[in-house]
Amino acid sequence: MRPADKLVRAASGFQCQIELERAGQIADCRSILSLLTLGATQGSELLLRAQGPDAEKAIQAISIMFEQQFDEANVESNT
Amino acid sequence: MKFAVFISPKAIRAELAATTKEGVIAELVHALVEAGEIKAADQDDIIKAIMKREELGSTGIGRGVAVPHTKHASVEKLIGTVGVSPTGLDFESLDGQSASLFFLLVSPPDRPGDHLRALENISRQLRDETFCRFLRQSKSPDDILQLLEEADGNQFSG
Numbered sequence: 001m002r003p004a005d006k007l008v009r010a011a012s013g014f015q016c017q018i019e020l021e022r023a024g025q026i027a028d029c030r031s032i033l034s035l036l037t038l039g040a041t042q043g044s045e046l047l048l049r050a051q052g053p054d055a056e057k058a059i060q061a062i063s064i065m066f067e068q069q070f071d072e073a074n075v076e077s078n079t
Numbered sequence: 080m081k082f083a084v085f086i087s088p089k090a091i092r093a094e095l096a097a098t099t100k101e102g103v104i105a106e107l108v109h110a111l112v113e114a115g116e117i118k119a120a121d122q123d124d125i126i127k128a129i130m131k132r133e134e135l136g137s138t139g140i141g142r143g144v145a146v147p148h149t150k151h152a153s154v155e156k157l158i159g160t161v162g163v164s165p166t167g168l169d170f171e172s173l174d175g176q177s178a179s180l181f182f183l184l185v186s187p188p189d190r191p192g193d194h195l196r197a198l199e200n201i202s203r204q205l206r207d208e209t210f211c212r213f214l215r216q217s218k219s220p221d222d223i224l225q226l227l228e229e230a231d232g233n234q235f236s237g
Contacts, residue, residue: 001146001198005136005173032140032173033206039199041192 003070004035010062016052018062029062080157080196082227085184089114090160091220095181100170104129104147107162107183114160117185121153125185139172143215144205148184148194157193159184161227163217180205180214204230 011018011029018029022044027034040046048066050058090110097103108126111117117125128149132138139145160183167177182201186194204210210230217223 001138001140001195002136008173033142033202036140036195036198036202037206039196041195 001032001036002072003065004032006065006070007035007062008032010065011058014050014052014054014058014061016050016055016058018048018050018055018058021047021049080193080200081231082200083231085157085159085193085197086227087111087114087116087158087160088220088224090116091223092160092162093217093219093223095162095164097164098166098168100133100168101126101130103162103164103168103170103181104133104183107147107160107181110160110162111158111183111185116158116160117151117153121151125149125151125153129183133171137171137173139170139174139178140202141172141174141176142205142211143167143172143176143178144180144182144201144211145170145172145178146182146184146198146201148186150188150191150194151185152188154185154187157184157186157190157197159197161214161223163215163223180211 007029020027020029022038022040025038027038048062092110095103095106097106105126108122112119112122128151129147132149138147162181164179167179170178172178184194184197213226
Protein backbone atom coordinates (compact mmCIF):
# COMPACT_ATOMS: atom_id res chain seq x y z
CA MET A 1 0.00 0.00 0.00
CA ARG A 2 3.01 2.35 -0.03
CA PRO A 3 2.47 3.06 -3.74
CA ALA A 4 -1.13 4.01 -2.92
CA ASP A 5 0.15 6.42 -0.28
CA LYS A 6 2.54 7.97 -2.81
CA LEU A 7 -0.23 8.26 -5.39
CA VAL A 8 -2.46 10.16 -2.97
CA ARG A 9 0.34 12.58 -2.14
CA ALA A 10 1.10 13.17 -5.82
CA ALA A 11 -2.55 13.50 -6.88
CA SER A 12 -3.25 15.98 -4.11
CA GLY A 13 -0.75 18.35 -5.74
CA PHE A 14 -2.94 18.77 -8.83
CA GLN A 15 -6.16 20.65 -9.31
CA CYS A 16 -7.71 18.15 -11.70
CA GLN A 17 -9.75 15.12 -10.78
CA ILE A 18 -7.67 11.96 -11.18
CA GLU A 19 -9.11 8.47 -11.33
CA LEU A 20 -7.73 4.97 -11.59
CA GLU A 21 -9.85 2.20 -13.00
CA ARG A 22 -9.40 -1.52 -12.60
CA ALA A 23 -11.81 -4.06 -14.07
CA GLY A 24 -14.63 -1.53 -14.26
CA GLN A 25 -14.07 -0.26 -10.72
CA ILE A 26 -13.11 3.38 -10.35
CA ALA A 27 -11.10 4.93 -7.52
CA ASP A 28 -10.34 8.53 -6.63
CA CYS A 29 -6.56 9.04 -6.60
CA ARG A 30 -6.85 11.49 -3.71
CA SER A 31 -8.25 8.88 -1.34
CA ILE A 32 -6.19 5.98 -0.07
CA LEU A 33 -9.34 4.24 1.15
CA SER A 34 -10.74 4.50 -2.36
CA LEU A 35 -7.51 3.29 -4.00
CA LEU A 36 -7.25 0.29 -1.69
CA THR A 37 -10.72 -0.90 -2.71
CA LEU A 38 -9.29 -1.60 -6.18
CA GLY A 39 -7.31 -4.51 -4.72
CA ALA A 40 -4.67 -3.81 -7.35
CA THR A 41 -1.62 -6.01 -6.86
CA GLN A 42 1.65 -5.79 -8.75
CA GLY A 43 0.97 -6.55 -12.42
CA SER A 44 -2.69 -5.43 -12.35
CA GLU A 45 -3.88 -3.56 -15.41
CA LEU A 46 -5.07 -0.07 -14.58
CA LEU A 47 -6.51 2.82 -16.53
CA LEU A 48 -5.49 6.34 -15.50
CA ARG A 49 -7.81 9.24 -16.23
CA ALA A 50 -7.69 12.93 -15.37
CA GLN A 51 -10.03 15.81 -15.98
CA GLY A 52 -9.35 19.48 -15.28
CA PRO A 53 -6.96 22.34 -16.00
CA ASP A 54 -3.70 20.50 -15.26
CA ALA A 55 -4.86 17.05 -16.35
CA GLU A 56 -2.10 16.56 -18.88
CA LYS A 57 0.63 17.33 -16.36
CA ALA A 58 -1.00 15.02 -13.82
CA ILE A 59 -1.15 12.12 -16.27
CA GLN A 60 2.50 12.64 -17.14
CA ALA A 61 3.67 12.83 -13.54
CA ILE A 62 1.67 9.83 -12.39
CA SER A 63 2.59 7.70 -15.42
CA ILE A 64 6.24 8.30 -14.58
CA MET A 65 5.63 7.12 -11.02
CA PHE A 66 4.22 3.85 -12.37
CA GLU A 67 7.07 3.47 -14.86
CA GLN A 68 9.59 3.95 -12.07
CA GLN A 69 7.67 1.46 -9.94
CA PHE A 70 7.24 4.05 -7.21
CA ASP A 71 10.99 3.89 -6.55
CA GLU A 72 10.46 0.49 -4.95
CA ALA A 73 12.21 -1.67 -7.53
CA ASN A 74 14.53 -3.21 -4.97
CA VAL A 75 12.07 -3.39 -2.11
CA GLU A 76 10.53 -6.86 -2.05
CA SER A 77 7.08 -6.19 -3.53
CA ASN A 78 4.60 -3.52 -2.58
CA THR A 79 3.69 -3.91 1.05
CA MET B 80 -11.03 -11.72 0.64
CA LYS B 81 -13.61 -12.13 3.39
CA PHE B 82 -12.79 -11.36 7.03
CA ALA B 83 -13.46 -14.97 8.01
CA VAL B 84 -10.53 -16.07 5.80
CA PHE B 85 -7.87 -14.11 7.67
CA ILE B 86 -9.21 -12.75 10.97
CA SER B 87 -8.45 -15.00 13.93
CA PRO B 88 -11.61 -14.83 16.12
CA LYS B 89 -9.71 -15.62 19.33
CA ALA B 90 -7.30 -12.73 18.72
CA ILE B 91 -9.98 -10.03 18.40
CA ARG B 92 -9.73 -7.37 21.10
CA ALA B 93 -12.34 -4.82 22.12
CA GLU B 94 -11.27 -2.12 24.57
CA LEU B 95 -7.54 -2.12 23.84
CA ALA B 96 -5.45 -0.86 26.76
CA ALA B 97 -2.54 0.58 24.75
CA THR B 98 -2.22 4.32 24.27
CA THR B 99 0.76 4.45 21.88
CA LYS B 100 1.46 3.23 18.37
CA GLU B 101 4.03 0.65 19.43
CA GLY B 102 1.87 -0.33 22.39
CA VAL B 103 -1.17 -1.11 20.28
CA ILE B 104 0.90 -3.10 17.77
CA ALA B 105 2.45 -5.11 20.61
CA GLU B 106 -0.96 -5.72 22.19
CA LEU B 107 -2.44 -7.06 18.96
CA VAL B 108 0.61 -9.22 18.12
CA HIS B 109 0.38 -10.62 21.65
CA ALA B 110 -3.29 -11.38 21.01
CA LEU B 111 -2.23 -13.45 17.99
CA VAL B 112 0.22 -15.34 20.22
CA GLU B 113 -2.49 -16.02 22.80
CA ALA B 114 -4.79 -17.24 20.04
CA GLY B 115 -2.09 -19.71 18.96
CA GLU B 116 -1.66 -18.11 15.53
CA ILE B 117 1.99 -17.21 16.01
CA LYS B 118 4.70 -18.53 18.31
CA ALA B 119 5.72 -16.55 21.38
CA ALA B 120 9.33 -16.81 20.19
CA ASP B 121 8.46 -14.84 17.02
CA GLN B 122 6.50 -12.11 18.81
CA ASP B 123 9.28 -9.54 19.25
CA ASP B 124 10.57 -10.01 15.73
CA ILE B 125 7.09 -9.49 14.26
CA ILE B 126 6.51 -6.34 16.34
CA LYS B 127 9.88 -5.02 15.16
CA ALA B 128 9.06 -5.78 11.51
CA ILE B 129 5.69 -4.01 11.75
CA MET B 130 7.31 -0.95 13.35
CA LYS B 131 9.92 -0.93 10.59
CA ARG B 132 7.16 -0.90 7.97
CA GLU B 133 5.51 2.01 9.82
CA GLU B 134 8.74 4.00 9.51
CA LEU B 135 8.33 3.90 5.73
CA GLY B 136 4.95 5.60 6.06
CA SER B 137 2.10 5.25 8.51
CA THR B 138 -0.58 2.68 7.74
CA GLY B 139 -3.10 4.96 9.43
CA ILE B 140 -5.37 5.34 6.38
CA GLY B 141 -7.77 7.89 7.83
CA ARG B 142 -11.30 7.67 9.24
CA GLY B 143 -9.72 6.55 12.51
CA VAL B 144 -8.47 3.33 10.94
CA ALA B 145 -4.98 1.83 10.80
CA VAL B 146 -3.81 -1.36 9.10
CA PRO B 147 -0.35 -2.18 10.50
CA HIS B 148 1.16 -5.14 8.64
CA THR B 149 4.28 -7.04 7.74
CA LYS B 150 5.49 -10.13 5.99
CA HIS B 151 7.01 -12.77 8.22
CA ALA B 152 8.46 -16.16 7.38
CA SER B 153 6.91 -17.78 10.46
CA VAL B 154 3.35 -17.73 9.07
CA GLU B 155 2.08 -20.05 6.36
CA LYS B 156 -1.03 -18.08 5.50
CA LEU B 157 -2.26 -14.55 5.96
CA ILE B 158 -3.43 -14.03 9.54
CA GLY B 159 -4.91 -10.98 11.11
CA THR B 160 -6.81 -9.55 14.01
CA VAL B 161 -8.98 -6.57 14.86
CA GLY B 162 -8.71 -4.26 17.84
CA VAL B 163 -10.75 -1.32 19.01
CA SER B 164 -9.33 1.43 21.21
CA PRO B 165 -11.98 3.14 23.34
CA THR B 166 -10.03 6.40 23.49
CA GLY B 167 -8.18 6.37 20.19
CA LEU B 168 -4.47 7.11 19.90
CA ASP B 169 -1.95 8.90 17.74
CA PHE B 170 -0.91 6.61 14.87
CA GLU B 171 0.65 9.36 12.74
CA SER B 172 -2.24 8.80 10.33
CA LEU B 173 -2.30 10.35 6.87
CA ASP B 174 -5.20 12.64 7.79
CA GLY B 175 -3.69 13.67 11.15
CA GLN B 176 -6.63 12.22 13.12
CA SER B 177 -6.28 9.73 15.95
CA ALA B 178 -6.92 6.06 15.22
CA SER B 179 -9.27 3.77 17.11
CA LEU B 180 -9.83 0.82 14.75
CA PHE B 181 -6.91 -1.48 14.00
CA PHE B 182 -6.61 -4.33 11.53
CA LEU B 183 -3.22 -6.00 12.01
CA LEU B 184 -2.00 -8.38 9.31
CA VAL B 185 0.93 -10.79 9.03
CA SER B 186 1.49 -12.48 5.68
CA PRO B 187 3.88 -15.12 4.35
CA PRO B 188 6.74 -13.63 2.27
CA ASP B 189 5.91 -15.77 -0.76
CA ARG B 190 2.35 -14.41 -1.03
CA PRO B 191 2.94 -10.66 -1.29
CA GLY B 192 -0.46 -9.84 -2.81
CA ASP B 193 -2.54 -11.41 -0.05
CA HIS B 194 -2.48 -8.48 2.31
CA LEU B 195 -3.65 -6.23 -0.54
CA ARG B 196 -6.64 -8.49 -1.09
CA ALA B 197 -7.41 -8.27 2.62
CA LEU B 198 -6.97 -4.48 2.51
CA GLU B 199 -9.36 -4.34 -0.43
CA ASN B 200 -12.08 -5.89 1.71
CA ILE B 201 -11.24 -3.85 4.81
CA SER B 202 -11.26 -0.54 2.92
CA ARG B 203 -14.47 -1.44 1.11
CA GLN B 204 -16.30 -2.19 4.35
CA LEU B 205 -14.88 0.90 6.04
CA ARG B 206 -16.52 3.14 3.46
CA ASP B 207 -19.74 2.21 5.21
CA GLU B 208 -20.06 4.74 8.03
CA THR B 209 -22.50 2.51 9.92
CA PHE B 210 -19.99 -0.35 9.95
CA CYS B 211 -17.29 1.97 11.36
CA ARG B 212 -19.60 3.37 14.01
CA PHE B 213 -20.77 -0.04 15.22
CA LEU B 214 -17.19 -1.28 15.25
CA ARG B 215 -16.12 1.66 17.43
CA GLN B 216 -19.01 1.02 19.79
CA SER B 217 -18.19 -2.67 20.19
CA LYS B 218 -17.69 -3.66 23.81
CA SER B 219 -16.67 -7.28 23.34
CA PRO B 220 -14.83 -9.48 20.84
CA ASP B 221 -18.15 -11.23 20.16
CA ASP B 222 -19.71 -7.91 19.08
CA ILE B 223 -16.83 -7.36 16.67
CA LEU B 224 -16.96 -10.90 15.32
CA GLN B 225 -20.67 -10.57 14.67
CA LEU B 226 -20.11 -7.34 12.74
CA LEU B 227 -17.40 -8.95 10.63
CA GLU B 228 -19.69 -11.89 9.87
CA GLU B 229 -22.45 -9.54 8.81
CA ALA B 230 -20.04 -7.64 6.58
CA ASP B 231 -18.89 -10.93 5.03
CA GLY B 232 -22.47 -11.87 4.26
CA ASN B 233 -23.01 -8.59 2.49
CA GLN B 234 -19.84 -8.47 0.43
CA PHE B 235 -21.20 -6.50 -2.49
CA SER B 236 -22.36 -3.53 -0.45
CA GLY B 237 -20.49 -0.24 -0.39
